[in-house]
Amino acid sequence: MGAIKDHPPYASSGYCTPPSAAHVVSGIPGRIVDFFLNWTLVGLIIKHWDSIKSGTVRKAGEMLDWVRGLPGMIAGYFGNFGSMLYDKGRRRVRAVRDRGLD
Structure with a gap:
């Protein structure tokens, strides 16, 4: 066992040496940001904001297209309800006329 090569931050001397206090302290803010970006709801929203936004825009567009088509669906x-009512009414009038008013 001996040298660990090409393994920062300890690779400067070629041997495994503990990191300096300044190195540990300077890495804390980055670790805190990584924690919040990877493990909290806010971090996940921030990390995936572009896909959330594009998905929301796409679904809103689909909903608006459906609402625009709603009058045509109705x-x-x-569609033939009016003519059906007209035909039913005409038959009733004809039946009353043929039988007379009893």
Whole structure:
């Protein structure tokens, strides 16, 4: 066992040496930021904001397209409803006329 090569921050002397206090202290803010970006809800939102935003925009567009098509869907559902009512009413009037008012 001996030298650990190409393994920063200890690679400067070629042997495993403990990090200096200044190195440990200077790395703390980065570790705190990494912790919050990787393990908290806020961090996950920040980290994945672009995909959250694009997904929300896409789904909102799909919803608006559906709402815009809603009048056509309703008209298609009731499309022949008016003529059906007219035909039913005409038959009733004809039946009353043919049988007379009893």
